[in-house]
Amino acid sequence: MTIRVVVADDQELVRSGFALILDLQDDIEVVAEVGDGAAAVAAVRELRPDVALLDIRMPVLDGIEACRAIAAQSACRTVMLTTFDSDEYVYEALHAGASGFLLKDVRRDDLVHAVRVVAAGESLLAPSVARRLIEEYTAVTARSAAGAGAAGAGAAGAGAVSGERLEVLTARERETLLHLGRGLSNAEIALAMVVSEHTVKTHVGNVLAKLGLRDRIQAVICAYETGLIAAGAGGGSAVPPSRE
Incomplete structure (x- = not known):
């Protein structure tokens, strides 16, 4: 069974690089490359892929809102991509429905593995992102307690x-x-x-x-x-x- 993927990133070289890596796999097909979140949502709606790779920061519609829309409209699973492991939007992105979260400097084998894992119905977090998730939740909890x-x-x-x-x-x-x-x-x-x-x-x-x-x-x-x-x-x- 071929895993159909949409790659969304406003940086053309990054987008093309990820698409090339994935297209080289016998069991993965990149069905669309787009440069913003709105185009990603439209591509998912039209092409019905299994997985969408979404840059967390994109023009028109950012990755979080695109992820939320995709989760609400389809069975497509999303993997969020970011440049920094200290991205403050990790917690919000996971609540929006993301099934995975990777750094853009991910090794090619790990990228392919992530797509396969998420397509199979599992979830995946880079270790540094998992730590960020816990730190962010801790901060949110502390702020809520102080406000109360x-x-x-x-x-x-x-x-x-x-x-x-x-x-x-x-x-x-x-x-x-x-x-x-x-x-x-x-x-x-x-x-x-x-x-x-x-x-x-x-x-x-x-x-x-x-x-x-x-x-x-x-x-x-x-x-x-x-x-x-x-x-x-x-x-x-x-x-x-x-x-x-």
């Missing part, structure tokens, strides 16, 4: 909400969500929980389905938003390890 003027009451309220939302999960599924929030792969989760990768896949699927999450990226966000992992706590949690 009552940090203690706010924390208690957040805990109650998270408890209610996560009640649908079993203890093992909560532990799986914790590891997802820390950015662990299925193989790493299997080692941490002392179970098979097949069992981990089952747990991950249950977590996503029960919480209404699209992919692992949303699971990372959920782990922080619900308080399962405390912002700024370095991935700590009160969930104890257990054996199956």
Whole structure:
């Protein structure tokens, strides 16, 4: 099965370079190259690709708004591209529906791998981008707490909400969500929980389905938003390890 891709970047050399790398693969076909977000949305609507590579900063319509429109109008999955790993729009882009986030200096093999992973329904974050996501969420949480003027009451309220939302999960599924929030792969989760990768896949699927999450990226966000992992706590949690 051929993976159909739209590449959107306002820098022609970058756009053409990514397209050339992808077109050289037997299982990938670049169906359109465009220079702005509005053209990307139109290309996705007309050509129905599997994946759209979107520069996060583009004229006419930026990558975030293009991503949001694509997610609302189609089943096409998006990978956001940026020049800097300190891009302040990482958190917003993931909330808009992005399934992956890569730096533009990504190695060609990693770019191809990312397209294949996202097309298969998974999600992917460059490690430095994952750190940025956590830092951004921590900053947002701190600003919200300061604005509320009552940090203690706010924390208690957040805990109650998270408890209610996560009640649908079993203890093992909560532990799986914790590891997802820390950015662990299925193989790493299997080692941490002392179970098979097949069992981990089952747990991950249950977590996503029960919480209404699209992919692992949303699971990372959920782990922080619900308080399962405390912002700024370095991935700590009160969930104890257990054996199956």
